[in-house]
Amino acid sequence: MTINLCRGKRIIQIVLSFFVLPTAFSEVTDSFDEYYDDYQEYYDDIQSNHNYLGDKLDLGTLRGNNSGDSEINALSADGKIAGGRAEHNSGDTHAAIWFGHNWKDKLDLGTLSRDNSGHSEIKALSSDGKIAGGWASNNSDSGTHAAIWFGHNWKHKLDLGTLKRDNSGTSQVTALSADGKTVAGISLTDSGEEHAFVSRIDDSGVAPNECQPAPVVASPAPPSAPVAVSPAPPSAPVVMSPAPQIVFVSISTIVNQVASGMYFKQQ
DSSP: OOOOOHHHHHHHHHHHHHHSOHHHHHHHHHHHHHHHHHHHHHHHHHHHTTTTTOOOOOOOOSSTTOOSOEEEEEEOTTSOOEEEEEEOTTSOEEEEEEESGGGOEEEEOOOSSTTOOSOEEEEEEOTTSOOEEEEEEOSSSSSEEEEEEESGGGOEEEEOOOSSTTOOSOEEEEEEOTTSOEEEEEEEOTTSOEEEEEEEOOTTSOOTTSOOOOOOOOOOOOOOOOOOOOOOOOOOOOOOOOOOOOOOOOHHHHHHHHHHTHHHHHO
């Protein structure tokens, strides 16, 4: 279909001929012709490429017959992964991921309840789409808690609790950083108000405020029993034999004794 502005163009030319001098009339009509040609070309392009925004795909729901409601809230940076919610066969609405060629593959991410009952929804995705954040029903109370799904096929999930001391009430994730490790959202507080919160998820998927095993503290080794050192038995007294006495006899004495015959008498 081509828009026809010829009639309008002619009317404008007639009107201008009554108010514009003949010398200026030609310039005005030439400008109008140029504007008309540009607009006609733009309109023709739109009509010939009516799908310039791309085709819309119905991604269905999590029901076997694709009936019910569904909604997408977040996309990965490249647009290849979509996250949101979809109606389940049970009638509950579950967090859902669409991916693959033309997003034909979809996964039900369940809830925080042991039997996956209740409701859940994805509100945000990391840049690569591998981490999803939102909210989900849980076992502890009737509220819904902020939740993170991660790992292969998003099979791991983490309950972030609330800002209340007993973790009761409601909370939800509303935003994720590009790497998915910083989580932001809203939570009920002990005062009954809803406050913004930010949490950091480490590489193992544990939030700092999650219950973790107490660190193992090495107990100091018990003091060793004092080793009693028995005193050495007293040593037996060493009896020193008297050194033999050496008698120094002068040569003159011996000579005198020999002369008097005394030496030979003693022998």
